[in-house]
Amino acid sequence: xxxxxxxxxxxxxxxxxxxxxxxxxxxxxxxxxxxxxxxxxxxxxxxxxxxxxxxxxxxxxxxxxxxxxxxxxxxxxxxxxxxxxxxxxxxxxxxxxxxxxxxxxxxxxxxxxxxxxxxxxxxxxxxxxxxxxxxxxxxxxxxxxxxxxxxxxxxxxxxxxxxxxxxxxxxxxxxxxxxxxxxxxxxxxxxxxxxxxxxxxxxxxxxxxxxxxxxxxxxxxxxxxxxxxxxxxxxxx
Numbered sequence: 180x181x182x183x184x185x186x187x188x189x190x191x192x193x194x195x196x197x198x199x200x201x202x203x204x205x206x207x208x209x210x211x212x213x214x215x216x217x218x219x220x221x222x223x224x225x226x227x228x229x230x231x232x233x234x235x236x237x238x239x240x241x242x243x244x245x246x247x248x249x250x251x252x253x254x255x256x257x258x259x260x261x262x263x264x265x266x267x268x269x270x271x272x273x274x275x276x277x278x279x280x281x282x283x284x285x286x287x288x289x290x291x292x293x294x295x296x297x298x299x300x301x302x303x304x305x306x307x308x309x310x311x312x313x314x315x316x317x318x319x320x321x322x323x324x325x326x327x328x329x330x331x332x333x334x335x336x337x338x339x340x341x342x343x344x345x346x347x348x349x350x351x352x353x354x355x356x357x358x359x360x361x362x363x364x365x366x367x368x369x370x371x372x373x374x375x376x377x378x379x380x381x382x383x384x385x386x387x388x389x390x391x392x393x394x395x396x397x398x399x400x401x402x403x404x405x406x407x408x409x410x411x412x413x414x415x416x
Contacts, residue, residue, distance in 0.1 A: 184212030322369035324359035
């Protein structure tokens with residue numbers, strides 16, 4: 180497969196949790212190929228946000244906290260106006276497999292859908308049907324917002340949906356219980372990998388404290404890398 184990562188911009192917002200954010204950023208710097216990494220510090224209070232943004236190809240420090248919902252909408256508009264053809268949204272508490280972008284392009288070529296590389300065990304993320312040989316991809320009605328790969332027409336659709344809705348209800352995203360549920364309302368379906376190419380952390384380790392958000396079938400690399408990172412940070416496995 181030709182390397183199309185250079186056509187991709189990755190948006191990674193940061194707010195506090197310095198040690199986890201640094202691990203996530205350093206991991207992404209190694210795994211992104213030629214993709215452009217933009218780091219957005221959302222007015223962190225525990226450190227100087229420029230420490231994080233300096234690690235990306237570009238960066239932005241918000242003068243005041245916007246929250247993830249407004250940050251994502253701003254990123255959509257920036258992507259649409261950019262020269263990039265593809266966009267990847269993720270969080271600063273993630274670890275990615277070296278093949279995550281290759282897999283994203285494979286899935287997109289097959290489905291022309293928003294592609295999620297994080298296989299959550301949340302029931303609503305698992306109600307779908309298989310389209311790929313070996314049950315490797317499911318088409319679902321919802322997907323985790325921690326891993327979203329899409330193209331410019333999809334971004335325009337999302338932003339148009341938001342701008343149309345916000346005229347009638349200014350807090351439209353909050354009414355959907357945040358970004359994850361909002362984009363599910365705005366789009367008809369999603370392609371979700373049955374193998375997780377993304378691992379999702381929180382302050383005490385994996386999302387094992389929240390049984391609905393455990394990564395299913397993580398790659399061997401993520402299993403090993405997760406153990407290394409958690410041991411290094413002193414996080415219980």
